[in-house]
Amino acid sequence: MGTILLVFFIFVSLVNLIYFFSFFSFSTSGLKNKLHPELPVSVIICAKNEEENLKNFLPSILEQNYPEFEVIVINDASSDNTLEVIEEFQKIDPRIRIVDVQNNEAFWANKKYALTLGIKKAKNQHLLFTDADCAPQSKNWIKEMSRNFQPGNTIVLGYGGYFQHSGSFLNKLIRFETLLTAIQYFSYARLGSPYMGVGRNLAYTSSQFYELKGFANHLHLRSGDDDLFVNEAATAENTAICFHPDSITRSVPKNNFSEWFHQKKRHVSVAGNYKTKHKILLSAFYIFRVLFWLLFAALLILQVYPKIALSILGIKLITEAFVYFKAADKLNEKDVVWLFPFLDLFLIFLQLVIFISNLISKPKHWK
Structure with missing residues (x-):
């Protein structure tokens, strides 16, 4: 029995290692020099009750070092002074264009409906999306994202991280989960199987949007304007x-x-609508992470080949540390990876709780 348990543990460990070896495709990749044609860009921001965030972060968009861009700010039926704030910014900077969305009974609280109206308003073909509570970390954000619209490229996946709050475990957990997600979607894209992007930092062409008939295939779902669109x-x-x-x-x-x-x-509720191959890959990644820790605990408790189990754990942690530290260095998240074994375990447990919670009650609104 002990030998069978060990063999199963070794198999599960190998699968875990294969996943992280595949993540080398991103963590060890370098930046490539690309020509920059400086295409006209439409930055699109959907704002619902975001008056304070717009005051704080919209200036960082307007200060971008880029020759030709407009900023379309969508007031998605806000109940605060979001519209008034946008109008004040428009008086100062004519590059701002306003889309004022009223509640529609057929599309109540549906961000995709608001985004569609904003996309239709755009005068440029190349669209760059972010959120009202987001700030580019450089004045060259538009330049670097749009640089990737090389011939044939109609979608650009960027990284949308979170601000650091020192001393907060929740902040480290949020940023670690964001880092892990980015490692996955960047790696899959590098391996030729892109499956998601984040609306905090995502670009695509209007022709790609219209070719796919926008969000038509998942308009009935309240979420997924970013990852479901990319997945499709x-x-x-x-x-x-x-x-x-x-x-x-x-x-x-x-x-x-x-x-x-x-x-x-x-x-998480949206991920169930991904393509089958992506659902299988992502589900297997989670299942084999759970199995690893369960089998590792069983081997230690039963005192079955404990030295071998600890050696395999060491190999796993060294491999993962390499991936996390290299990726964190690229994305400026180095302070969170020192705790990665504990944060990873916490996330595994949390994802199980989320899965069970979604079986009972699924969220319906984006805000």
């Missing part, structure tokens, strides 16, 4: 990734666990 539209041939330090955006993280938990519930 992205291919090995039309997708580029951008992780240049100047291309990073950062957002305001949730400041309490309950809000973040409900945000993750919404994100």
Whole structure:
């Protein structure tokens, strides 16, 4: 029995290692010099009750070092002074264009409806998306993201991180989970199977949007304007990734666990609509992580080949540390990876709780 348990543990460990070896495709990749034609760009921001965030972060968009761009700010039926704030900015900077969305009974609280109206308003073919609570970390954000619209590329996946709050475990957990997600979607894209992007930092062409008939195939779902669109539209041939330090955006993280938990519930509920191959790969990644720790604990408790189990754990942690530290260095998240074994375990447990919670009750609104 002990030998069978060990053999199963070794098999599970190998699968875990294969996943992280595949992540080398991103963690060890370097930046490539690319021609920059400086294409006209439309930056699109969807704002719902975001008056304070717009005051804080919209200036960082307007200060971009880029020759030709417009900023389309969508007021998605806000109940605060979001519209008034946008109008004040427009008086100062004519590059701002406003889309004022009223509640529509057929599309109540549907961000995709608001985004569609904003995309239709855009005068430029190349669209760059971010959120109202996001700030580019450089004045060259538009330049670096749009640089990746090389011939044939219609989708650019960027990194949208979160601001650091020192001393907060929740902040480190949020940023570690964001880092792990980025490692996955960047690596899959590098390997020719892009499956998602984040709306905090995502670009695609209007022709790609209209070719896919926008969000039509998942308009009935409240979430997924970013990852479901990418999952449906992205291919090995039309997708580029951008992780240049100047291309990073950062957002305001949730400041309490309950809000973040409900945000993750919404994100996880959407993943069930990914392509089958991506659902299998992502599910297997989670299942084999769970199995590893369960089998490792069983071998130690039963005192079955404990030295071998600890040696395999060491190999696993060294491999993962290499991936995390290299990726964190690229994305400026180095302070969170020192705790990665503990954060990883916590995430595994949390994802199980989220899965069970979504079986009981699924979120319906984006805000």
